[in-house]
Amino acid sequence: MLPEAAHPERARKKIFMRNALTLSGSIRSDSLNARLARAFGEKLAQAGANLTHVDLADYPLELFNADLEAQNGEPDNAVALARLFGNADIIFIASPEYNGSVSPLLKNTLDWISRQRTHKPFARATFGIGAASPGSMGGISGLRHLREILGSVGALVIPKTLGVGNAGKVLTESGRFCDPALEERADEIAEMMHSIQRRM
Template sequence: MNERRINILAIPGSLRPNSINRGLLEAVREVAPVGVQVQIYGGYAELPVFTEPLDDGPEPESVRELREQIRDADALLFATPEYNGSVPGGLKNAIDWASRPYGNSPLAGKPALVVGASPSPNGARWAQADLRRILGVAGADVIDSELAVGRAPELFDADGQLTDPSTREALADRLRTLLAAVRQYEATPTAA
């Protein structure tokens, strides 16, 4: 029997060239099983700063693309850095856009899993906790899981490739958890 393809939208919290969080998502793409497509979102820079008057006007193209990519995804995988103990502003802005239109957000019921990395031993734990809370308030079906990758630059080579086998295995484990949530969601959807 042919299983259908599963689409994961991977959302890094950083636009930085050689971002360690984007590097985690690139590694997830490498460990993804056949039939699982991992697409990395890269459109933050085009998103306007969310304001309610803008929300009432015509939908900006960059916002339409973000919402469409989320809607088309079977699940979301976030990799966030920590800025001043929380989620980077660009990521929060994207979630605020995706949380609308009120009552018809593409985030509603969407399985979502959060991982994170930082150069400190903390592994962006505070940002991950905040991101799980924000996503839950916005209506996503947030998986109660964490992967805090501390001292992360030591785990990558000069080309930005993850070289640490245990982190790679931990990412594969979180991906399996997310895929199980997708199958569970398909069996018993909680949102349209």
């Protein structure tokens, strides 16, 4: 919990409701990254954000191919996601690490979204990134790639990342943190995301 009572400045920030969006780069049932996205979303909501959780299973997209784009135009799901991104002040992405990089689902989704100029999907939000892995390293190699990808589309990504190792033990099935040190780190990152706001 953010100790708002002891920090009037933080409590005051709640007046400005921010739109926060969380998403997981895995749609696997019982995805650890979905747990992380939910747990972190709760932190953002506790800090006063108006939270939307995006389940990418609700936005299926074909594997990007410029021919498809040329023939059919922008898929509705890419437009819908770009609009959600463009309206968010804070976006937290939890990505699985696959062979040292991000999941193909997440990369494909970001590629489609990056084609949307109208909604300026990466121009407004402050991005936070995290990864949950059953291994001990917490997906940090994948997070380096995710930072580069988001940087290449002009997104503002905060410096701290939330790599969660042994994730099955420190995130509950219902999507809560159950490790005090991890929860403290999540609080710090949520607070940093709230305080860093891009000037339009």
